[in-house]
Amino acid sequence: MRKTIFAGILSVSALTFAGCGSDDAANTAGEDGNFEPSKTIEVVAPAGSGGGWDTTAREVARVFGETEIIDENMTVINREGGGGAIGWAYVHGKEGDAHSMFVASPPLMFVPLNGQSEHGHEDFTPLANMIADYGAFAVREDSEFEDLNDLFDQMKDDPESITVIGTSAPGSMDHMQFVRIAKAAGVDPTKIKYVSDQEGGALTAVLNGSVDVFSTGVGETIEQVRAGNIKVLGVTAEERMEGEVLSEFPTAIEQGIDESFVNWRGFFGPPGMDEAAVDYYEAKFQELSESEEFAEVREKYGWNEMYMGSEEYSEFLEKEKEEIASLLEEIGLGQ
Amino acid sequence: MDAFQGLLTGFQVALSLEGIMFVLIGVIVGTLIGMMPGLGPISAIAIMIPITYGMDPAPALVMMAGVYYGAVFGGSTSSILLNAPGISGTVATAFDGYPMAQQGKAGKALAIAAISSFIGGTVSVVLLMLLAPALSSVAISFGPPAYFALMFMGLTAISSLSEGSTIKAMIAAVAGFMVVTIGIDPQTGTQRFTFGNVNLFDGFDFLIIALGLFAVAEVCMLILNRKNRSLSDDQKLGSLKLSKADLKEMSGPVSRQSFVGFLLGVLPGAGATIASFISYIFEKRIAKNPEEFGKGSIKGLAAPESSNNAATSGAFVPLLSLGIPGSGTTAVMLGAFLVLGVQPGPLLMTDRPEIFWGIIASMYLGNVFLLILNLPLIPYLAKILSIPRPLLISLVIMFSLIGVYSISFNVFDLYMLLVFGALGFAMRIFSFPAPPFILAFILGGMMEQAFRQSMTISNGSLSIFVDSPLPLSLLLVALVSLLVPAFLKWRSNRLAYKQG
Numbered sequence: 001m002r003k004t005i006f007a008g009i010l011s012v013s014a015l016t017f018a019g020c021g022s023d024d025a026a027n028t029a030g031e032d033g034n035f036e037p038s039k040t041i042e043v044v045a046p047a048g049s050g051g052g053w054d055t056t057a058r059e060v061a062r063v064f065g066e067t068e069i070i071d072e073n074m075t076v077i078n079r080e081g082g083g084g085a086i087g088w089a090y091v092h093g094k095e096g097d098a099h100s101m102f103v104a105s106p107p108l109m110f111v112p113l114n115g116q117s118e119h120g121h122e123d124f125t126p127l128a129n130m131i132a133d134y135g136a137f138a139v140r141e142d143s144e145f146e147d148l149n150d151l152f153d154q155m156k157d158d159p160e161s162i163t164v165i166g167t168s169a170p171g172s173m174d175h176m177q178f179v180r181i182a183k184a185a186g187v188d189p190t191k192i193k194y195v196s197d198q199e200g201g202a203l204t205a206v207l208n209g210s211v212d213v214f215s216t217g218v219g220e221t222i223e224q225v226r227a228g229n230i231k232v233l234g235v236t237a238e239e240r241m242e243g244e245v246l247s248e249f250p251t252a253i254e255q256g257i258d259e260s261f262v263n264w265r266g267f268f269g270p271p272g273m274d275e276a277a278v279d280y281y282e283a284k285f286q287e288l289s290e291s292e293e294f295a296e297v298r299e300k301y302g303w304n305e306m307y308m309g310s311e312e313y314s315e316f317l318e319k320e321k322e323e324i325a326s327l328l329e330e331i332g333l334g335q
Numbered sequence: 336m337d338a339f340q341g342l343l344t345g346f347q348v349a350l351s352l353e354g355i356m357f358v359l360i361g362v363i364v365g366t367l368i369g370m371m372p373g374l375g376p377i378s379a380i381a382i383m384i385p386i387t388y389g390m391d392p393a394p395a396l397v398m399m400a401g402v403y404y405g406a407v408f409g410g411s412t413s414s415i416l417l418n419a420p421g422i423s424g425t426v427a428t429a430f431d432g433y434p435m436a437q438q439g440k441a442g443k444a445l446a447i448a449a450i451s452s453f454i455g456g457t458v459s460v461v462l463l464m465l466l467a468p469a470l471s472s473v474a475i476s477f478g479p480p481a482y483f484a485l486m487f488m489g490l491t492a493i494s495s496l497s498e499g500s501t502i503k504a505m506i507a508a509v510a511g512f513m514v515v516t517i518g519i520d521p522q523t524g525t526q527r528f529t530f531g532n533v534n535l536f537d538g539f540d541f542l543i544i545a546l547g548l549f550a551v552a553e554v555c556m557l558i559l560n561r562k563n564r565s566l567s568d569d570q571k572l573g574s575l576k577l578s579k580a581d582l583k584e585m586s587g588p589v590s591r592q593s594f595v596g597f598l599l600g601v602l603p604g605a606g607a608t609i610a611s612f613i614s615y616i617f618e619k620r621i622a623k624n625p626e627e628f629g630k631g632s633i634k635g636l637a638a639p640e641s642s643n644n645a646a647t648s649g650a651f652v653p654l655l656s657l658g659i660p661g662s663g664t665t666a667v668m669l670g671a672f673l674v675l676g677v678q679p680g681p682l683l684m685t686d687r688p689e690i691f692w693g694i695i696a697s698m699y700l701g702n703v704f705l706l707i708l709n710l711p712l713i714p715y716l717a718k719i720l721s722i723p724r725p726l727l728i729s730l731v732i733m734f735s736l737i738g739v740y741s742i743s744f745n746v747f748d749l750y751m752l753l754v755f756g757a758l759g760f761a762m763r764i765f766s767f768p769a770p771p772f773i774l775a776f777i778l779g780g781m782m783e784q785a786f787r788q789s790m791t792i793s794n795g796s797l798s799i800f801v802d803s804p805l806p807l808s809l810l811l812v813a814l815v816s817l818l819v820p821a822f823l824k825w826r827s828n829r830l831a832y833k834q835g
Contacts, residue, residue: 048663049381050670058674062388080743082536083519089533114524116536163792169524195788196521199604199781200660201482204653210478211792223658223680300676333524 035276037072037099043267044102046087048080052133052217056265057103059297060130060288069287083107083172085117092119094270098277101127105265109321110172113328121321125273126313128285129266131298132306135177135236136218136249140206141228148234148255151213152185159191163211165202170194171333177236177261178215180327181252184259189331206230217263218246219302236261243302264306266313282309341684342464345692348393349700358697361398362704365405370716372413372731373546373738375422376406376664384671392675393690397697399671403664404456404647404698407607408705411448411640416441416719419550419731424607424643426545426773427615431628431635433553438631441717442575447633448640449709450577451589455641456702458593459600459648464695468684471656474601479788480799482604484809486782489609491813492616493771504771507762511775514539515783522787534747539755541608543748544776546735547755548762548769554728555760561724575713581633588618588638596642600649603661604781607643607650612774614642620816648698655679655691 043061045054054076061074079087084107094100104121112120137148145151155162166174175194183189194215197205206214207229214221214230218237222245224230235241235249238260252259267285269278288294289307298305308316348354361383368379379402387395410421415432428448435444462470477485493508517528518538529535577585592614599610618638619628628635653659658680660666672679677690684691722730739752762769793799801807 048667049384050667050673055670055673078744080537081745082533085533085536086743086745116519116524116526117533160794169519169521171524193791193794195479195791197479197784197788198521199784200653200662200666201477201479201603203657203659204475204603205478205788207475208478210480223678223682227681229681301673 033276035098035274035280037070037280039099040073040075041070042100043074043076044087044091044100045076045078046080046084046090046102046104048078052265053084053103053105054078055301056131059301060103060267060294063291063293063297064284064288067288067291067293069284069291083111083116083169085111085119088117088119088124091268091270092123096272096274097270098274101267101269101281103265104268105133105263106173106320106324107168108268109317109324110168110176113321113325114169114171114333121268121317123271124268125271125278126310126317127267127269127278127281128289128310129264129306129308129313129316130285130289131265131303133263133265133303134218134241135174135181135261135263136216136221136232137178137181137234138206138214138216138221138224138230138232139212140209141231143212143231145233147250148181148185148252148257151233152182152187152257155182155187155192159188160193162213163193163195164213164215165195165197165205165211166215167196167198167202169196169198171328173263174215176324176327177263178213179331180261180323181234181236181257181259183327183330184252185257189327192331218249222246222302237304241304246302262306264316265303266308278310341688341692342696344688345694345696348689348693349397349697353394354397354693354697355700357394357398358401358701359704361401362405362408362701363708365402365407366409366705366708368402369406369409369421370412371738372417372419372421372550372734373542374734374741375410375424375542375738376403377667378741379403379406380664380667380671384667384674387671387675390675392672392677392687393693395675396672396677396690397693399668400651400694400697401701403668404644404701405705407644407647408449408452408456408709410643411452412445412716413734415444415448415636416717417550417727417731418553419735420542420545422607423541423545424611424646425639426549426608427611427639427770428636428643429549430615430639430770431630431632434629434631435633435636436720440631441720442713443577443581444636445713445716446575446577446710447581447585447636449706449713451585451637451640452644453702453706454589455593455596455644456648456705457699458590458641459597459645460695460698460702462594462597462645463648463651463698467652467656467695470601470652471681473598474603474653474657474659474661476805477602479785479792480803480806481809482602482785483782483789484800484806484813485602485605486778486785488809488813488816489613489616489778490775490782491817492613492620493774500766503767507767507769508771508775511772512779514544514772515776515780521784522791534745538780539751540739540742540748541777542742543739543751544755545773546739547752548759548772550731550735551752551756552759552763552769554731555756556763557724557728584633585637588614588634589641592618592638592642593645596645597649599642600646600661601652603653603659605646606662606664607646608777610646610649611639611643612777614638651694655683655694656681658683 043057045057047053057076061076064070064074079090091102108121111117139145164178168174179189205211221232232249234252237251365379368374383402407424410425411428413419413421414425414429415436418429418433420426432444519536520527595614596610599605615638618634619625650661650665653661654665660669739748789799
């Protein structure tokens with residue numbers, strides 16, 4: 001996909017700003033052990049414009065600026081390619097830089113686990129998690145399936161009869177969130193038929209009956225549910241979500257399937273970021289997360305609040321990665 | 336709300352002072368960016384997103400739409416004048432547009448492109464207005480088997496894109512297929528021909544290939560032939576005026592391909608690029624004198640130009656009525672909608688009629704603006720050709736590099752541009768045609784994915800392609816288009832033999 005040139009313009013202006021900052025103070029903590037950014041902060045979206053990472057990065061940078069929680073400029077640049085790998089490699093090369101960070105979500109685990117990136121979450125400095133999104137499993141409105149158990153029972157009897165479609169490649173998020181819930185319901189995870197459509201045809205294929213189930217994010221389903229085109233059999237959230245349509249979606253847990261999946265989204269710094277800088281950003285992200293302005297942003301995009309500080313985030317990610325790795329191994333993917 | 340009432344609401348938005356102003360800004364920015372080789376609608380829309388922060392959504396989106404179709408409108412200029420496609424949707428424009436310019440008919444070629452674009456754009460807005468709600472069901476009727484059949488049908492045209500050796504055309508097409516397999520395979524997540532190089536994981540962007548094979552290769556040819564004055568300094572703009580015969584020749588392709596382009600634009604994944612190729616091939620197939628195609632045929636220029644603009648409006652059908660972005664450009668458009676707090680989808684028409692109809696109404700206006708802006712500019716644009724050759728060559732190379740770099744800000748892509756430039760140059764010298772390569776590259780990737788999706792769905796049974804009427808009928812059309820020319824040739828040979 002074609003990339004933004006405005007990001008280029010922004011990065012040029014970032015360089016200009018950076019040139020104005022005093023370099024001696026740039027990468028070190030102040031004398032009292034506190035850190036204050038001294039030049040423009042570069043936020044990398046490892047994807048093209050318009051997607052989830054890009055939107056999150058831009059909204060966070062905008063609200064940080066408007067609320068003046070962080071006084072320095074924040075500029076978002078896009079580094080697209082390899083499902084994130086190019087952007088991660090770019091940030092990885094900025095070891096110790098306290099004025100650089102990137103936005104990430106579960107692909108930061110899936111992509112390296114599938115052998116497509118040298119860098120995974122453990123190679124970076126987790127700053128804070130900000131939001132949570134959840135997966136949804138949808139079928140056509142006139143489908144015979146009324147809930148997840150209907151679907152999974154059929155899959156247990158005749159796994160070949162059901163095809164699941166998602167936007168990401170096998171072994172990545174749309175696939176694995178389904179595998180995770182289905183396995184907990186007793187479906188043989190090695191027999192799940194999954195096809196990927198990266199050209200925007202996934203929803204189309206569900207609507208015209210070519211495939212049976214759409215595994216996607218809850219946000220992608222709302223308009224179609226309101227229009228009566230599809231129904232959501234279950235979502236991967238732990239508890240009922242709030243919101244006009246969202247609150248109607250039953251969770252897998254409510255349906256007796258004890259499993260969930262969070263599409264977390266947060267920010268990471270380059271490896272070896274100074275501890276004082278981590279503390280600084282952690283506190284600023286918390287302030288942002290609690291602000292009214294950011295609550296409006298969450299509402300606008302249907303995101304859920306899920307703040308985690310650096311340490312908690314690290315532990316959470318470790319646990320997630322372990323689970324995903326063993327699941328990938330079980331279905332014969334992963335490296 | 337019926338369409339008529341809706342359209343009235345739409346015109347209230349579009350014809351307000353604010354509406355007119357933003358349509359005008361949108362189309363001007365779009366045309367200018369589209370004219371630069373390599374910079375196209377995605378860059379143009381991405382530039383405008385931050386500008387629209389905090390704006391009222393209706394005028395902001397009217398402006399964004401203007402940028403989009405403005406860029407497609409302007410994209411033909413550099414294809415025609417320099418053989419350097421402005422955007423991927425205007426690659427096919429160069430096939431006949433550039434030869435016309437070389438023959439000293441640059442002005443005429445630009446005028447034909449502008450008028451064809453205008454008609455294609457306007458016809459498709461009318462179709463969009465009348466049919467958007469109904470067409471959303473067409474957009475979703477294509478499942479993986481039907482996509483496979485559609486792409487297969489497009490590929491049967493490879494032989495008609497070749498001048499001269501069919502074998503060389505086939506070799507070029509196979510090379511195109513091979514190049515499109517590079518990258519991570521979406522169906523398995525396996526890396527293919529990437530040599531572990533992260534820069535190759537996503538494969539090649541279409542524009543790198545198009546600019547390499549056309550613009551860079553053309554520049555090499557210009558350098559090689561610098562003593563040959565075939566493209567001489569006294570090359571004239573030529574008359575802008577189109578004769579009655581010219582208009583008559585255009586009328587057929589334009590009226591047919593406006594519809595074809597629109598319908599292909601409606602299908603998610605097809606878009607302006609595929610539409611322009613299929614329209615070109617379509618016209619060549621039915622033309623009385625197909626041998627003129629590729630040598631400056633008016634039909635060969637009018638067909639892709641009306642089609643790519645029609646496809647642009649068509650692409651708004653799945654975007655506005657289903658919330659499905661059918662292409663990279665409409666995906667960025669969708670992002671722009673969301674930033675403004677508007678969710679495109681089946682309910683947009685009832686929830687936000689002023690936006691739905693405002694965009695449609697503004698397109699009538701935008702297309703008129705584009706025509707009025709572009710026609711008087713033609714003499715100035717054509718002056719590009721009188722820039723001294725060394726300077727012109729440097730400019731083309733520079734713009735190609737900028738265009739490619741703006742795709743991903745990745746220097747690796749620049750090397751790849753040069754690699755494909757060298758390949759294109761070699762193909763020229765050994766007279767392998769570039770269009771079959773390009774066509775195989777565009778259609779091949781989608782065809783493979785659709786085939787394998789179908790195979791997974793059907794558990795490996797090929798009957799999925801003949802079980803439902805849509806893929807079956809598309810495959811039959813493909814078969815007919817393969818067999819009829821062969822049969823006609825066989826019969827004429829036999830008649831000749833009998834008579835001889």
